[in-house]
Amino acid sequence: xxxxxxxxxxxxxxxxxxxxxxxxxxxxxxxxxxxxxxxxxxxxxxxxxxxxxxxxxxxxxxxxxxxxxxxxxxx
Numbered sequence: 539x540x541x542x543x544x545x546x547x548x549x550x551x552x553x554x555x556x557x558x559x560x561x562x563x564x565x566x567x568x569x570x571x572x573x574x575x576x577x578x579x580x581x582x583x584x585x586x587x588x589x590x591x592x593x594x595x596x597x598x599x600x601x602x603x604x605x606x607x608x609x610x611x612x613x
Contacts, residue, residue, distance in 0.1 A: 541565065541589055549574065558588040560597035565589065 545558075545565040556573065559566040567588050573579055591597070 541592055545585075545589060545592075556584055556588060558591050560592055565592040 543564045545567050548559075548566055548568045549571050550568055551571045553568055553570050556567065556569045559568060565588075567585060569584070
């Protein structure tokens with residue numbers, strides 16, 4: 539996918555859906571602990587989806603949109 543580096547995989551009991559943490563040196567894919575027991579999990583699709591967020595820089599676009607909402611709340 540051309541993401542430049544190896545993403546870190548983290549497992550957590552406190553999340554309910556897979557997500558990616560984009561801030562920091564490299565992407566971190568967080569998955570719920572219950573997903574490890576799921577037999578029908580499409581792991582390739584899950585990682586491709588989450589890493590596509592990193593590749594498209596969705597975290598930067600989201601941050602900019604939130605800053606605009608702060609600057610222009612009446613719009």
